[in-house]
Amino acid sequence: MTTYDELVAAATVGIAQRPLSVTRLPQPAGEHSTVFDADPAMCLLDAVALLDAAQRAGRLFATPIPRPAPAPSDGVPELPPLASLIVADLLRTGPAELLADLLSAAAHAGFRAPPALLPTLLSAAATNSALRDGVAATLGERGRWLAAHQPEWLRVVDSGVVPVADDAWETGRFAERRSWLAQLRRRDPDAARGLLAEGWMRETGEDRAELITVLADRLSAADESFLEAALDDRMAEVRRRAARLLQLLPGSAYQARARVRAAEVLHRERRGVRRRLVVTLPDELDESARRDGLHVRPHTPRTGVKTWLLMQIVAAAPLELWTEILGAAPRDIVALPIADGFAPDVHAAWRRAAVRQRNAEWARALLDMSEHGPSDAELAAVLPHTERQARVVALLQRSAEAVRLPAEVQSCPPPWAPQLAEAVLAYLERELRGGRSVPTGALLATVARALPTDHAAPLCRLAEEAPLTTGWLRALRRTADIIELRRRFHEELQ
Amino acid sequence: MPARWSVDQVLALAPDAASAAAARKVAAAVVWMGAGCVSGLVWGRYVGSGTLRYETVVEPGVPAYGCSCPSRKFPCKHALGLLLLWSSGDVPDADEPADYAVAWQQARAERAAATAARPRGERDEEAAARRAARRRERVTVGLAELELWLCDQVRSGLSGVSGTYWHAEPAAARMVDAQAPGVAATLRRLSAVPASGEGWPQRLLAGYARVHLLARAHTQLDTLPPDLAATVRNYVGYSVSREAVLAEPAVRDQWLVVSVRDIADAAIPARRTYLRGDKTGRWALVLAFDPQGQFGGDLDAAFEAGTALDAELHYYPGRPPLRVAVGARHGEPVAGPPPQPRRRLSELFDEWATVLALDPWLPEWPTVLCGVPVPCEPRWRFADETGASVPLQTGGIDPWILAAVSGGAPVTAAGEWSADGFRPSTVWHRETAVPL
Numbered sequence: 001m002t003t004y005d006e007l008v009a010a011a012t013v014g015i016a017q018r019p020l021s022v023t024r025l026p027q028p029a030g031e032h033s034t035v036f037d038a039d040p041a042m043c044l045l046d047a048v049a050l051l052d053a054a055q056r057a058g059r060l061f062a063t064p065i066p067r068p069a070p071a072p073s074d075g076v077p078e079l080p081p082l083a084s085l086i087v088a089d090l091l092r093t094g095p096a097e098l099l100a101d102l103l104s105a106a107a108h109a110g111f112r113a114p115p116a117l118l119p120t121l122l123s124a125a126a127t128n129s130a131l132r133d134g135v136a137a138t139l140g141e142r143g144r145w146l147a148a149h150q151p152e153w154l155r156v157v158d159s160g161v162v163p164v165a166d167d168a169w170e171t172g173r174f175a176e177r178r179s180w181l182a183q184l185r186r187r188d189p190d191a192a193r194g195l196l197a198e199g200w201m202r203e204t205g206e207d208r209a210e211l212i213t214v215l216a217d218r219l220s221a222a223d224e225s226f227l228e229a230a231l232d233d234r235m236a237e238v239r240r241r242a243a244r245l246l247q248l249l250p251g252s253a254y255q256a257r258a259r260v261r262a263a264e265v266l267h268r269e270r271r272g273v274r275r276r277l278v279v280t281l282p283d284e285l286d287e288s289a290r291r292d293g294l295h296v297r298p299h300t301p302r303t304g305v306k307t308w309l310l311m312q313i314v315a316a317a318p319l320e321l322w323t324e325i326l327g328a329a330p331r332d333i334v335a336l337p338i339a340d341g342f343a344p345d346v347h348a349a350w351r352r353a354a355v356r357q358r359n360a361e362w363a364r365a366l367l368d369m370s371e372h373g374p375s376d377a378e379l380a381a382v383l384p385h386t387e388r389q390a391r392v393v394a395l396l397q398r399s400a401e402a403v404r405l406p407a408e409v410q411s412c413p414p415p416w417a418p419q420l421a422e423a424v425l426a427y428l429e430r431e432l433r434g435g436r437s438v439p440t441g442a443l444l445a446t447v448a449r450a451l452p453t454d455h456a457a458p459l460c461r462l463a464e465e466a467p468l469t470t471g472w473l474r475a476l477r478r479t480a481d482i483i484e485l486r487r488r489f490h491e492e493l494q
Numbered sequence: 495m496p497a498r499w500s501v502d503q504v505l506a507l508a509p510d511a512a513s514a515a516a517a518r519k520v521a522a523a524v525v526w527m528g529a530g531c532v533s534g535l536v537w538g539r540y541v542g543s544g545t546l547r548y549e550t551v552v553e554p555g556v557p558a559y560g561c562s563c564p565s566r567k568f569p570c571k572h573a574l575g576l577l578l579l580w581s582s583g584d585v586p587d588a589d590e591p592a593d594y595a596v597a598w599q600q601a602r603a604e605r606a607a608a609t610a611a612r613p614r615g616e617r618d619e620e621a622a623a624r625r626a627a628r629r630r631e632r633v634t635v636g637l638a639e640l641e642l643w644l645c646d647q648v649r650s651g652l653s654g655v656s657g658t659y660w661h662a663e664p665a666a667a668r669m670v671d672a673q674a675p676g677v678a679a680t681l682r683r684l685s686a687v688p689a690s691g692e693g694w695p696q697r698l699l700a701g702y703a704r705v706h707l708l709a710r711a712h713t714q715l716d717t718l719p720p721d722l723a724a725t726v727r728n729y730v731g732y733s734v735s736r737e738a739v740l741a742e743p744a745v746r747d748q749w750l751v752v753s754v755r756d757i758a759d760a761a762i763p764a765r766r767t768y769l770r771g772d773k774t775g776r777w778a779l780v781l782a783f784d785p786q787g788q789f790g791g792d793l794d795a796a797f798e799a800g801t802a803l804d805a806e807l808h809y810y811p812g813r814p815p816l817r818v819a820v821g822a823r824h825g826e827p828v829a830g831p832p833p834q835p836r837r838r839l840s841e842l843f844d845e846w847a848t849v850l851a852l853d854p855w856l857p858e859w860p861t862v863l864c865g866v867p868v869p870c871e872p873r874w875r876f877a878d879e880t881g882a883s884v885p886l887q888t889g890g891i892d893p894w895i896l897a898a899v900s901g902g903a904p905v906t907a908a909g910e911w912s913a914d915g916f917r918p919s920t921v922w923h924r925e926t927a928v929p930l
Binding site: 004007008011012013014015016017039041042044045046048049052053056057058059063064065067068069070071081114115116118119120142143145146149460463464468477481 | 522524543641644645646647648649650651652653654695696699700702703704706707710846847850851854866868869870875877880881882883892894895897898899901902903913921923926928
């Protein structure tokens with residue numbers, strides 16, 4: 001009996017060196033051994049041809065393997081076909097923000113993404129954080145099942161509600177542990193903190209820095225001693241994050257220390273009827289200030305040391321401090337003159353504090369005051385949705401600050417109130433008729449994303465008016481096309 | 495009026511990628527005036543910048559295009575743009591065609607009549623037979639030389655070519671001269687085997703043996719059954735004219751498009767479309783070639799998985815019959831049902847053994863399977879209801895789409911089966927075909 005392996009071995013070395021006479025072949029090839037050529041080389045090729053055919057036709061692949069656990073069934077309906085097509089197109093071409101809007105709308109309307117799009121959606125969301133929430137919201141059971149197969153996909157799910165195993169805290173991957181802890185925190189804040197404290201020193205520095213942020217949810221006075229202790233952590237990032245949380249904790253010892261420091265650097269001076277604020281800077285930071293996360297050296301080399309100190313100290317204090325000690329409303333406080341040219345620094349510090357402490361009253365006062373300064377989308381984001389839009393409408397109607405407008409409009413995420421839509425259209429019309437250059441792509445992208453779909457007709461009329469020689473026609477048409485796309489998408493969700 | 499096409503169908507007609515992109519740009523309702531469609535005609539006046547105006551007419555059923563623009567691309571972007579607009583339902587139905595559309599259609603009909611009336615050159619059958627005999631002689635001599643070369647390889651030992659990737663190139667060049675292009679292509683593929691990693695001697699030897707088998711079969715062409723002889727001629731590389739195939743009897747059926755696969759890394763990029771007859775249950779393969787890999791304007795490349803077409807197909811000679819030329823088409827493609835899959839891999843193994851017995855060189859065979867894709871290391875597998883599984887070939891596809899559609903439950907997937915495993919191209923999500 002000559003086996004296939006023997007034939008291969010002989011041919012590899014060469015039958016000139018290792019002669020081989022083919023005798024019988026294994027069945028079923030053996031039935032045809034009458035056809036062999038007399039020449040040994042030809043005979044070898046004949047035999048291999050027979051064995052090759054037999055092996056290809058008879059090779060057994062049927063290895064039994066365990067099948068994976070199937071995905072739970074999902075009662076949520078899939079996106080209708082046209083809406084799915086739009087999502088698939090936007091996944092290829094962008095813009096991601098528009099896609100994120102549509103996905104969120106789809107989730108809100110009670111739909112989930114069709115399975116065939118899930119791998120692309122998960123991969124896109126893994127690399128583009130703008131898509132993360134929208135994708136996480138439309139995954140459905142199937143998407144969460146699929147995401148469990150790849151670590152980077154699992155991180156996407158993490159921003160939504162990821163079903164994690166009961167023993168995830170002891171045995172899970174980091175994302176699963178963090179997710180598990182966040183869910184426990186929501187149910188039982190004290191238990192979550194207790195568990196975190198228990199194994200705290202066994203975690204790596206990086207994991208500690210990540211895990212401590214879980215406490216931002218349901219933050220309370222009960223967390224104070226744990227966070228105070230974290231101010232002495234070995235890892236700088238842990239100390240910084242602990243300080244941030246303590247700043248937000250009303251009545252904490254940290255806040256008391258921050259108040260004392262802030263009240264010392266900034267106070268009111270009265271000269272007759274004139275009032276102004278005066279800055280007195282400390283020469284150096286004491287041990288307690290350094291422990292609270294203040295630094296002598298500025299992060300950016302261009303900031304002066306004094307300015308840096310001042311801003312840190314003022315920004316760390318609760319904003320209520322100033323209304324209390326100055327006895328005035330935020331609006332009046334920000335209007336006070338500040339000695340020695342420190343006004344920009346103090347205002348910058350208040351802006352930072354207003355953003356961190358989500359203080360709308362201060363944000364409003366600071367925005368009113370800095371109407372002619374640079375736009376501050378972060379600060380505007382502290383204001384309620386409608387108020388933010390009303391401010392932009394007012395700005396658009398005055399139309400004075402053409403430079404600032406795009407940024408202001410972009411700071412208004414959809415949905416837009418009709419007033420804002422009309423004001424933006426009127427602004428575009430003025431610019432077009434005035435022969436100005438085409439608005440920035442970013443502005444038009446925001447319009448395309450946020451203009452209510454029932455305002456598309458005026459935009460199309462405007463496009464018809466646009467001269468062919470400038471870029472207006474194309475820019476407006478493209479914008480109108482995207483709005484039409486959104487209209488169709490929302491129609492599908494009805 | 496034929497059913498509106500999908501965007502992909504329209505774009506498949508574009509002569510190149512640039513045209514497709516340009517067509518998308520002009521497919522906006524605002525740049526078209528007086529667009530309309532009725533009785534198989536779509537027309538519109540394109541309004542470009544300044545005074546630019548073109549009259550565009552398309553007859554999608556043929557398809558035929560007319561446009562007054564000077565573009566040398568065919569079809570031009572205006573025709574494609576208009577079709578895109580039509581496919582999205584933005585061309586309104588009209589009562590009667592515009593004047594220029596009527597004029598174009600008449601002119602076309604006259605041209606067609608003139609072409610048909612021209613007498614076709616009488617074919618010199620004697621000369622053709624002489625050419626064929628000469629060709630057969632050259633191939634025979636060439637293959638005899640190749641046998642000597644193959645024997646030399648086996649005598650001197652395959653280990654001599656270890657790690658190289660061009661050793662069979664001279665032999666392949668000789669086969670081109672001998673007018674056996676099919677054998678030449680096979681040898682070129684085999685050239686790369688010695689550099690393909692562990693187990694290469696057996697793969698190379700098996701490849702040689704198949705070439706040897708082909709050469710031996712060619713010496714007996716006249717005594718082989720006619721269908722087997724045709725298969726041998728096909729692998730050697732004798733071409734069969736499309737006209738000759740279309741003269742064969744037609745098989746009319748409702749043909750379901752189950753799998754479309756682009757072979758981009760071949761010498762000439764090809765698109766393989768597998769169809770399955772609803773009534774006959776027969777398989778059919780439509781091949782389209784395009785050196786640029788764009789497949790624009792070729793109806794044979796415009797099939798969409800999941801659609802069904804009432805058509806007459808003509809099988810190329812050979813066994814098992816598979817490749818076809820598409821003859822008369824009756825109507826437009828419609829959405830088709832999911833195909834009936836094989837539920838057990840053992841049925842597939844039986845069929846594979848049967849077709850290999852008919853054609854031992856067969857590289858792959860179309861199949862529709864029902865099973866579960868299993869992402870396991872090092873390679874994915876595809877398991878049937880009994881738990882039996884085969885390797886899943888994932889080159890050129892995203893297997894995660896398959897997994898997502900399956901969700902761990904059995905799905906219907908269509909593709910190609912080969913000795914290396916199952917290579918799916920389409921998966922059905924309930925009634926909808928999803929290309930992979």
